[in-house]
Each structure stands twice: as C-alpha cells, then as structure tokens.
Amino acid sequence: MAISKNTQALNQGLNNAKSSGVAKKPEKLFDRAKIAKNIISNHSGSKPDFITSIVLKDLADRLAPISKKFSRALIIAPDTSYLPTTLRTAEHKIEFDFAPTLIGQSDSQLFDVENLNLPKDDYDLIISLFDLGFTDNVRGFLQRIYQSLIPDGLFIAAFLGGSSLNQLRNAWLEADAKHLSGARVRVAPFIDVKDAGALLQNAGFALPVTDKETLNLTYASPLHLMAEIKSLGAANPLATTPPTKTHSGLMGKDHLASAISAYPRLSTENDSRVPATIEIIWMSGWFPHESQQKPLKPGSAQISLSTFLNDKST
Template sequence: MLLSINVVTRCTSIKQSYKVLCRCASTSKVNWQIRSDDGGSVHIFDRNTKSLQRERAAVAKDVNLYDYLKDEIGYRLADRVYDIKRKFKLAADIGCSRGYISKHISPDSIEELILCDTSQANLDSVIVADGVKIRKKVLDEENIEFEPNSLDLVISSLNLHWVNDLPKAFKKILEGLKQDGVFMASVFGGDTLYELRSSLQLAELERRGGISPHISPFTEVRDIGSLLTRAGFTMLTIDTDEVVVNYPTMFELMWDLKGMAESNAALNRSLHLHRDTQFAAAAIYQQLYGKYDQDTAENSVPATFQIINMLGWKPHPKQPKPIERGTGEVSLKDLYKLDEIIKEVKTTKNDGQKE
C-alpha cells in the first residue's frame, strides 16, 4: 500500500549511525568485479532467477499496483530526453519492461524506438505514445547487440543494476551509438533500501548471531563515472535523486519489491529468512525509522530508493573540448573579485569598439 512518495535530500543521524553496518552487505558489484582473480567479471546475479522474477511479475493480475516507482523514474528520464534539443531518428530502450519511458516519449523527440526486454510478456503489454514508430526485440542486457553506429540514443530505466558485467554493457552501448550519440540511464544506487538492510542485519545478529545477504548489492555513484569514462563516453553528467516511499510496515515493502520484480537475485543470497527474524526486523525497522502521523493516528516506515542518473556522449570531432591546462587568464585566488574583473573586460572591449 502506497501512502506517499516524496523526493528528499536528507542525511539523518540514524542513517549516519548505521552507514558502516549497511556497507558491510552493500559492497558495490563493480568492486566485486575488480577483485576478480582471473581478470574476468564475477557473476553476482543469477540471470535465470531474474528472468523468472520478471516473467512472473509481468503476467500477474495485479501488476499495475506495483508500477508507481518505475513509472515515476521513467517519467523523469523521459523528461531528460526532452532537455536535449534534437530529434532522434532511431533510439533503443534497454529493459523497457511495460513501457515506463516509452509512454512518455513524444514523436517530436524520437522518430523510431526499439523496445528491448528479456520478457515477451512485457513486450506484448508495453505502452507507447501515439505517433512513435516501434520495433520490439527480445534482448538480454547481459548480451547487448546492435548494429555498430546505428543508434542516435540509448535509454534505460531501473534495469542495468542487474547486469553482471557493466563495463561490457557500456562498451556495447557505445559501439551501437553513432558519433555524438547519447546514452541516458537510471539505476538504483548504493544507499537504496538502507533502512531495510540495516534492520535485517540487526535482527539476524540478535536472533542468529550472524549476517546473511538478503538485499542485492548496488552500484556506487563513484563507480559509474569511471566505468563510463573507461568505456569511451565523454561529456558525462551524473547526479542522484532520493525517492522515499512510506509503507504501513516492512512487510508491505517486501511484498511490493516482489511485485516490482526487484527481489534479490544475487547468487550468494540467503534463500530463507526465518519467521522470528522477520518479525524482529519489522520491530527494529519501526523503532529506528518509523513515523507517526498525528492526524491519522497511523504508523508508517520509510523506504529510501537512491536513483543514479547518468548521461554520456559518444565522441565526435565537433564536440566541445576542455581548454588546455595553463591557458586560463584569471587565477582562482582572484575569484572573490570576479565582478571587478568582468567590468574591466567589458570596459576594454567597449573602448576597442569605439576606436
């Protein structure tokens, strides 16, 4: 049951207190790959499990009840496409699901859109705005294949955080883009569900004397920039949002995660969560993070979803480039008198024009 969605920028004392504990089980999957002994990528997620979760969610009768978060993020990503003042002839939506981006895309921005997803049921039910030409393609984001230099735009919303080999995925996307093509995506970040993670860890420490991973690892913000740069993208823009959703209890949150097909699919996940541990975690969750609404006399618990938004361009000779080091005319130590410097420059130019 969704009570409210609020975008917030906050850092509570509780979050700081348990940040170290949360990091114990939320180590970025990119770091796991870097530590691979043989130089190859480490398989963190069970792709077969994730495909089954998505297929099950796609055919559920109440699937519409769980679209609220992905609808919101898809709308925001579509809005970012409008910010680029050009019309893209051919674009691809990787992990389109039920059309969380495509339903908001205007034919004034994209002429033709390739909808890609692992689930045929999702492709059959996808929603697209009127006037946009579409093609549908069953594609696993672990093995992205497009014609080289064929796409003007690649978009993806809340999908790529389940990819085992992100460096490979980014390189394949870059290969498919034309010069000066754009890649835009949103993924869950490392602080996602930190309240649930810390509550489960504390409950298991109390009841079992140890910690088992129940929440999948998420990519960190610092890793996204370095991976995009290594793949070959330029003019990067990376920012984060926090979406906080309030639920009656922890159990409604876990049920909605299952309905969103965002259940844990890590290979080393603990498949069983004891009943007494669940109730202990719910009590800890309410105690540490719970809220009480005096107007309705109801309790609720917040769940934080950190969204990492990324944008990168495929290199092109005509793209703006940074000026060479040492060519600056104003020292950083003089920034406090920037207004005076600008006035002097304008005066000099005006005098030159009069002459």
C-alpha cells in the same frame, strides 16, 4: 576516481579485461531468472509501478531541453511493455525501438545484459532503465552500448544505486544476527553515484554526467515495501546466499517477524508507516565527436575562477 568496494563487486573482471576489447564475464552475482520471476509475480498489467513512473517522468524531463534530433533510438529495460513508444526533445519527437531483457512475448525476443547483442554503429540514442543495478558485468554492458552508438550518439541510464533500501538492509542484518550464526547478503550491493562517472569514462564515453534522485518514501509496513521492490526485481536478486553453520536456507516466521520488528518506524506518534530510501542514479555520456565541447588545457583559461566569482558578487 577510485571505485568503491560495492562497485568492484558489480564490476569484477575490470582489471583483467583488455582495454581494447569487451570486459571478460565475471562470476555470477545476480540471478536474472529469479528477478524475472519476481517481476512477473507482481506485474500490474500495462501500468508501471510507482518508482518506475517517477523514473519515466524524470526521463521525459531530461530529454525535453535537448535540441538534437534523434533518428534511431532504443530503450533497454527488464520489461518494456509499459514504456512510452515516443517522447519529445525540445524540437523533435523520438520514436523508440525496444530491447526487453527479462520479460517478453517469447525468449527469442529477450536480450542478455551479460552479452548484449546489439548492432554496432547503429543508434544515436540508447536508454537503459534499471538493468545496470542488476548486471554482473557492468563494464561489458557499457562497452557494448558504446559500440552500438554512432558518433555523437547519446547514452542515458537510470538504476537503483547508492544507499537504496538501507533501512531494509539493516533490518535484515539485525534479524540474521538474532536467528543465524552469521549475516546473509539479502540486499544487493549498489553502484554509488561517485563511481558512475568513472565507469562511463572507462568505457570510452565523452562528457560523462552523473547525478542522483533521492526518494524518501513511506509505506504502510515493511511487507508493503517488499512487495514494491519485488515488482522492480530488487527483492533478493542474488544468485547465491552465503550459507551459515546453523541454518538450512529456509526462513521461519519468527525470522521474518524479527526483520519487520527491526525495521525503523517514523518518529511521529500517530504514524505507523515505515520510511524507505530509494536512490535513482542517472548517468549519461556521448560517443566522441569533433563537434563536442572540449575541456580547456590546464593554464589556458582567459579568466581566473576568483575573478569570475568576484564579478558575480557585484
């Protein structure tokens, strides 16, 4: 499967890494300190923001049908203060340990996503929420997760991806074209769902599954949207902003007003709210184990697809 340009930007060092080791650390793309500052400044206490609430509900729904018992489970997230301490599978309760990556009671409690220091062969379930969307070394992150799982251990991740915030991205491009000598990257490149499976396979995971949840949301104004994504750490999370010939890096009120003006409105006459597309990419994969289902060898099937479809139509 081909890797898109957006994913390549997030997964630098892929071709230079040794296949048997952890990928080399690429150049810095995301400013994790800036992301943490944005989250803290928009922190609403013990309750998660609206988008995170949707992700947590979806996570519970995805775990609910699983019959496997998980004895040692971990959730990795920028801020773990609002996460549930337990969830349920079909037959068992899961009790979680936590690995905060940006916000904790002290720096000693934080985990570095670029050099994830987890015990090897220790967990049978690891869940990552949001960090993969703002990680420079995606392959290294996934490899360290893989190394921390025991055989038949499960990894689940959810993060912003795909065409998330495309309306905001285009509004800023239009505003920059008007006020600057060139456009700046203000909305980060996102991993696309079609690339997520390849990333899992490259890291060694078996039975990779990927899908996306598209949220078509509306906000009272672009400023309300910006405040929401700031609480997720997604507001201009890049380490550097490309310089322009005629701009010092400071943004004037006219520039911001142009971006707000360029943002699309809903088509209904009496509704001044603005739309926002959020794509949540979900991925899951297992540490290989002999008990897992194996794909059939080509030509070994006992019934053809056409016969199966004909039988289903009768």
